Amino acid sequence: MSETIAAISTAVGEAGIGIVRMSGKNSIEIGKSVFKRINSSFEEVLENKKLLYGHVVDGDDIIDEVLVVFMKEPFTYTRENMVEIYCHGGIIPVKKTLELLLRRGARLAEPGEFTKRAFLNGRLDLSQAEAVIDVIKAKTEKSYEVSLKQLEGGLSKEIEGIREILLSMIAHIEVSIDFPEEDIQEVTYEELIESGEKVMSRIGRLLSTSGRGKILRDGLNTVILGKPNVGKSSLLNAVLRENRAIVTDIPGTTRDVIEEYINIDGIPLKIMDTAGIRHTEDVVEKMGVDRAKEMLEKADLIIAIFDISGELSEDDYHIIDLIKDKQTIVLLNKTDLPKLYDEGYFAEIFSGKEIITTSMTKGVGIDELEDSIRRMFYQGDITIESDMIISNIRHKNLLEQASDNIHSVIEDLKKQVPLDCLEVDLRSCWENLGEITGESIGEDVLDRIFREFCIGK
Numbered sequence: 001m002s003e004t005i006a007a008i009s010t011a012v013g014e015a016g017i018g019i020v021r022m023s024g025k026n027s028i029e030i031g032k033s034v035f036k037r038i039n040s041s042f043e044e045v046l047e048n049k050k051l052l053y054g055h056v057v058d059g060d061d062i063i064d065e066v067l068v069v070f071m072k073e074p075f076t077y078t079r080e081n082m083v084e085i086y087c088h089g090g091i092i093p094v095k096k097t098l099e100l101l102l103r104r105g106a107r108l109a110e111p112g113e114f115t116k117r118a119f120l121n122g123r124l125d126l127s128q129a130e131a132v133i134d135v136i137k138a139k140t141e142k143s144y145e146v147s148l149k150q151l152e153g154g155l156s157k158e159i160e161g162i163r164e165i166l167l168s169m170i171a172h173i174e175v176s177i178d179f180p181e182e183d184i185q186e187v188t189y190e191e192l193i194e195s196g197e198k199v200m201s202r203i204g205r206l207l208s209t210s211g212r213g214k215i216l217r218d219g220l221n222t223v224i225l226g227k228p229n230v231g232k233s234s235l236l237n238a239v240l241r242e243n244r245a246i247v248t249d250i251p252g253t254t255r256d257v258i259e260e261y262i263n264i265d266g267i268p269l270k271i272m273d274t275a276g277i278r279h280t281e282d283v284v285e286k287m288g289v290d291r292a293k294e295m296l297e298k299a300d301l302i303i304a305i306f307d308i309s310g311e312l313s314e315d316d317y318h319i320i321d322l323i324k325d326k327q328t329i330v331l332l333n334k335t336d337l338p339k340l341y342d343e344g345y346f347a348e349i350f351s352g353k354e355i356i357t358t359s360m361t362k363g364v365g366i367d368e369l370e371d372s373i374r375r376m377f378y379q380g381d382i383t384i385e386s387d388m389i390i391s392n393i394r395h396k397n398l399l400e401q402a403s404d405n406i407h408s409v410i411e412d413l414k415k416q417v418p419l420d421c422l423e424v425d426l427r428s429c430w431e432n433l434g435e436i437t438g439e440s441i442g443e444d445v446l447d448r449i450f451r452e453f454c455i456g457k
């Protein structure tokens with residue numbers, strides 16, 4: 001933390017501006033040494049948090065014409081001295097400016113190091129720091145809203161609320177242990193059970209959102225599956241509303257996995273079109289088929305397509321077998337053509353699975369498919385806006401541990417186990433929750449969290 005760090009904070013490429021950022025004790029000094037104002041003298045006073053116009057210079061050489069802002073601690077993102085330099089947004093100006101700062105004594109920042117410092121200096125708690133990257137990576141407005149709420153401390157507040165109850169439980173127990181002669185045991189047990197159940201239900205409520213939270217954060221992994229020529233790529237194009245994948249009447253057109261993101265009412269879908277599954281001797285096609293099967297393993301949702309205008313083949317039955325135990329929506333496609341099978345036949349094979357009849361060429365059934373995905377996600381309750389959503393797997397794991405711990409505390413209380421035996425589980429629960437906000441956290445966990453970040457944030 002004593003070192004001054006620097007990085008390019010904007011995406012590298014061609015753009016209007018590119019921002020180079022620096023944080024740490026020496027950043028003001030280093031910044032001053034490379035910046036020369038145009039039309040006014042810099043030496044007089046350091047104008048805090050004001051945009052200054054000038055050149056980045058290396059001795060007599062002008063590197064770029066820029067705007068610079070100097071920000072003095074502690075009211076900055078990292079709570080340290082910071083400098084931001086707004087260069088021309090080409091690859092060369094930002095790179096040369098960064099290199100100059102490094103030569104003058106700054107060190108290249110690690111991914112997320114600015115935010116890590118913000119956390120270590122108390123500007124954000126850990127759940128808020130984690131939300132920063134989620135805000136950046138949000139794929140839909142809904143996932144953005146959830147992350148923003150977390151960034152603003154929504155989750156931290158809820159966790160602190162639960163921890164307060166736990167703390168008063170711990171205090172209660174300690175008093176009873178210290179003054180056993182007061183003998184208020186009966187009441188104490190009842191009160192503690194009541195508090196414990198409150199904790200349990202608040203943790204449970206958070207945990208119940210984690211399924212949706214994961215999908216909001218990472219996207220619903222959706223794989224389109226079917227034998228060749230049934231209309232998989234046509235479906236991808238239909239939901240994307242653009243001609244993304246090649247569609248021909250030649251079976252085996254798609255050879256590789258094509259990945260795209262779509263947004264259905266705030267639900268991010270990572271949708272993958274795959275090679276048609278069939279037995280084939282063609283080496284390239286076979287690789288595509290293997291890849292499709294690999295995708296199947298990781299899928300949250302499968303959209304299986306069957307062409308009901310043609311004979312079902314061995315390949316179809318193989319696919320029916322593959323998706324047996326998976327979350328699947330079945331599409332019966334090409335219903336604009338005379339059909340050889342009716343829905344009843346499939347209803348029997350896929351009892352319990354949703355079946356939709358479609359015609360990709362006529363655009364029939366796409367809305368029903370989207371509705372079905374929407375229903376699956378929201379499971380009937382649309383209160384998602386007002387809910388605090390758990391979208392981070394680390395938080396989910398800690399909440400599960402906390403839930404187990406408070407569960408054993410409640411069980412022990414019901415058995416009227418001596419109060420001093422409860423303290424360990426109770427404290428563990430308190431610590432599990434503390435790890436979410438980062439009150440108690442190891443260096444290795446921190447490193448793992450911030451490694452996910454981009455450089456310059």
Ligand SMILES: Nc1nc2c(ncn2[C@@H]2O[C@H](COP(=O)(O)OP(=O)(O)OP(=O)(O)O)[C@@H](O)[C@H]2O)c(=O)[nH]1
Pocket residue numbers: 226227228229230231232233234235246247248249250251252253254255274275276277333334335336337358359360361362
């Ligand atoms: N009549 C009719 N033709 C369709 C329908 N859906 C797709 N097709 C046609 O079927 C052929 C194959 O469509 P694709 O979308 O390429 O099929 P695919 O499943 O991706 O095929 P592969 O990539 O070879 O596995 C094309 O000629 C499409 O125009 C439909 O609903 N009705």
Ligand SMILES: [Mg+2]
Pocket residue numbers: 232233234245246253254273274276
């Ligand atoms: Mg295809």
